[in-house]
Amino acid sequence: MKVTSYAVARPGSMDRNSSSILSGYDAIVGPHSQTQRTAYTVPASRKANLEALFFRVSRSSNATVAGAVYSFIKIYNATSQAVVLYPTDSAITTGVIYANLIGTGMTVYAGESVQSYTADGSTGGTVYYIVSAKLTEFDA
């Protein structure tokens, strides 16, 4: 007797209509209030793997008075949020304040939004921010 299975393995996420999402911000700016730099929202019926995050923040011209300089990434849904990274520091003179490259295995679900922000509470001076994220979106 021939036995036939109708079970078919579901393709992996990378083979389910996947697309790459590159989200980044790269600029030198002066002191500023909290400002969103990137946002990526997962549409209905999709998911995304958050594969890597990168931050580099360096003071490019001296501040008169150093305040908190930060960039961070949050994941939001309709009712709550999770802070993924929130490095913060202050420095009055030029130089790298912090830099991180992080590989993540986080899955982001439909309706959730990956957002990055920067702020600088100093007086005077400028800071160079690079904030980026790499995701792969695919059918849920």
Place this chain on the structure above:
Amino acid sequence: MIIRVALIGSGTQSDPYRPDLPTSSVIATNETTGRAFADVPVADVSPDVAAFVNAYPTLDLTTPLPVPFPQSLANAWAEHLARRYDLGNARWHPVVF
């Protein structure tokens, strides 16, 4: 595509300055004028909005548009995003500014 959009928010931790878009990468902002250049996925921009943006190119974050962004296009853009993301009550109301 790069679009000069209005910023919403007040710059506080609970209400940061931001474009009213589900997906974007900001290139530059001017909190004083309330404008930002944002890189928006082409799929998130309806053809009529893209046509408006192409018809009225903007070079800085201060000079006002020669004509205001029509409310009918703003409504159409909001509907386009709501259909594309299909996330129930989630709504965005971006404005070319």
